[in-house]
Amino acid sequence: MKLAIGGIYHETHTFPHKKTSLDDFKREMYAGEDIIKFYQNTKTSPGGFIDEALRNGDIIYPTFYAAATPSGMVLQDAFEKMSGELLDRIKEITPGIDGFLLAQHGAMVTEDMEDPEGYLIAEIKKILSGKPLVVTTDFHANISRKMVLNSDCIIGYDTYPHIDIYERAIDAYAIIRKIIKEKISIKKAFLPAPLIAAPQAIGTSISPMKEAIDLAHKYEEKQEILNITIAGGFAYSDIKRTGMSVIVTFMGGSEDARHIIREIADGIWNTRDSLEVSNTPIDIAVDDALNSRQYPVVLADVADNIGGGTPGDGTELLRRLIEKKADGTVIVISDKTSVSKCFKRGIGEDIELDIGGKTDDLHGKPVGVSGYIKLLSDGSFHNIGKNMTGLENSMGKTALLVSGGIKIVLTERPTPPNDPAMLLSIGIDIAKEKILVVKGAIAWKTGLKISPAKIIYVDTPGLCSADLYSFDFKNLRYPIYPFNKDSMKIDLNDLIEIL
Numbered sequence: 001m002k003l004a005i006g007g008i009y010h011e012t013h014t015f016p017h018k019k020t021s022l023d024d025f026k027r028e029m030y031a032g033e034d035i036i037k038f039y040q041n042t043k044t045s046p047g048g049f050i051d052e053a054l055r056n057g058d059i060i061y062p063t064f065y066a067a068a069t070p071s072g073m074v075l076q077d078a079f080e081k082m083s084g085e086l087l088d089r090i091k092e093i094t095p096g097i098d099g100f101l102l103a104q105h106g107a108m109v110t111e112d113m114e115d116p117e118g119y120l121i122a123e124i125k126k127i128l129s130g131k132p133l134v135v136t137t138d139f140h141a142n143i144s145r146k147m148v149l150n151s152d153c154i155i156g157y158d159t160y161p162h163i164d165i166y167e168r169a170i171d172a173y174a175i176i177r178k179i180i181k182e183k184i185s186i187k188k189a190f191l192p193a194p195l196i197a198a199p200q201a202i203g204t205s206i207s208p209m210k211e212a213i214d215l216a217h218k219y220e221e222k223q224e225i226l227n228i229t230i231a232g233g234f235a236y237s238d239i240k241r242t243g244m245s246v247i248v249t250f251m252g253g254s255e256d257a258r259h260i261i262r263e264i265a266d267g268i269w270n271t272r273d274s275l276e277v278s279n280t281p282i283d284i285a286v287d288d289a290l291n292s293r294q295y296p297v298v299l300a301d302v303a304d305n306i307g308g309g310t311p312g313d314g315t316e317l318l319r320r321l322i323e324k325k326a327d328g329t330v331i332v333i334s335d336k337t338s339v340s341k342c343f344k345r346g347i348g349e350d351i352e353l354d355i356g357g358k359t360d361d362l363h364g365k366p367v368g369v370s371g372y373i374k375l376l377s378d379g380s381f382h383n384i385g386k387n388m389t390g391l392e393n394s395m396g397k398t399a400l401l402v403s404g405g406i407k408i409v410l411t412e413r414p415t416p417p418n419d420p421a422m423l424l425s426i427g428i429d430i431a432k433e434k435i436l437v438v439k440g441a442i443a444w445k446t447g448l449k450i451s452p453a454k455i456i457y458v459d460t461p462g463l464c465s466a467d468l469y470s471f472d473f474k475n476l477r478y479p480i481y482p483f484n485k486d487s488m489k490i491d492l493n494d495l496i497e498i499l
Helices: 022-027 033-039 045-056 078-094 116-128 143-152 165-182 209-219 255-269 281-293 317-325 336-345 443-446
Strands: 002-009 027-030 059-067 098-104 133-137 153-155 187-192 225-231 245-252 297-301 330-333 350-355 366-379 380-382 392-394 396-403 404-409 434-437 454-456
Touching: 002 045, 002 078, 022 059, 022 078, 027 033, 027 078, 027 153, 027 187, 033 045, 033 059, 045 059, 045 098, 045 165, 059 078, 059 443, 078 187, 098 165, 116 133, 116 143, 143 187, 153 165, 153 225, 153 245, 165 225, 187 255, 209 225, 209 255, 225 255, 245 255, 255 317, 281 297, 281 317, 281 454, 317 330, 317 366, 317 404, 317 434, 336 350, 336 396, 336 404
Parallel strands: 002 059, 002 098, 098 133, 133 153, 297 434, 297 454, 330 404, 330 434
Antiparallel strands: 027 059, 187 245, 225 245, 350 366, 366 396, 380 392, 396 404
8 A cells, every 4th residue: 555644734723913934834844755764653643644654555645644743824935845745745746645644733824824734635535536645634624514515534633632643643544544445535634613712621531522533433443434533623723714613523324323423422512511610819829839738839831821822021920030039940931032131141150141031022021130141052952741742842942040949941943841841851850840831731741750749730821722703703603602691592513514
């Protein structure tokens, strides 16, 4: 069997002013055999495709793959250059392949396109001329009808934090193999639920998502059910397709699929009030951490969630921790300017810096800090945790600044705190610290080798606030929860479509 692989992967936050450029993708942009060299033996989607092909003795044709850290809208020119290269490479090899495996996030938005991934899937399907196209997506995908209609199967991650990326790629491989070898006929049931929720509310180890995923796994044991994907959606995208969705990919009659998709969606819909969350005010959170008798305590800077597209330079927690002289604290701040100054000064030198708050006026103002430079690093590491294990990663140039008893890690690049190697690479062992500030909602949990004694979700200012009412949404579908909850009269049956 001969399969081609590729993709363009980005989670787009539509509210930041800064756009995502081609340069932002170039740190993880590969073509041809370089895709195999970079991703083989990594717990990633491309890695899963490649490893499974080798296990089955199949031939893989790598085309083009690019990914960027979550951030603002993708520049149209950047998307057109990347999609153009991907499509051109697919056209070159299509006569000699049996199908295509596409890895994408599912929540990309460009300057001119609300659904660039739907466009890409449709264009690939045209080129394939009837050959199967199976797609993997992130748990936070905003799935569109166009994406479902033009793919043979969409397989989303079942976990948040995402620790099953590799396994879902293997599932995708098994399904495309079944389509090709057994020539099966596939249908999809699709339900786009009129519901958005902050990432903090939809971890898959807590209700209602845990029960929904468990139910999906139960029904996937049925022979005629090929896959059930529950997409939690990405709330910080002001477009019509934003929201949760459920897809059932099946063989045979549609009534059973309708029943399954409705039962899963009902379980979430009927408990939707639990998806509205509120966090602890900054002063109370810091006092609670300092008064804890057990450590380490995690202060989750939810609104500066780098994995959701924020700049990672929020300062309000840093400011309070310095004021409280919170010895034993570790905090990471993305600040290219401060990193440059540290490198010019050198290890062991004292320095005064205005840290953070440089990207916008939404995450706090710069904080004046005096300290000494304990360490300078190139910031590179390989993931050792459960999220994308083995993947080469980098914070960019990194400086460890010590101010009193507070360790401030300054990085060139906003880097999601999702792997233990990130801090271990610069000599920080969280088990020996009292307080750790993480810039994330849920995914940071894969970044710790130990379980924290206490987790406090902090109500900081920023572009990933759990308070969805603080955003000026203008383009969401109507009606949608929670904004129209008092007037919503929805029959989920009316939203189910068989494609």
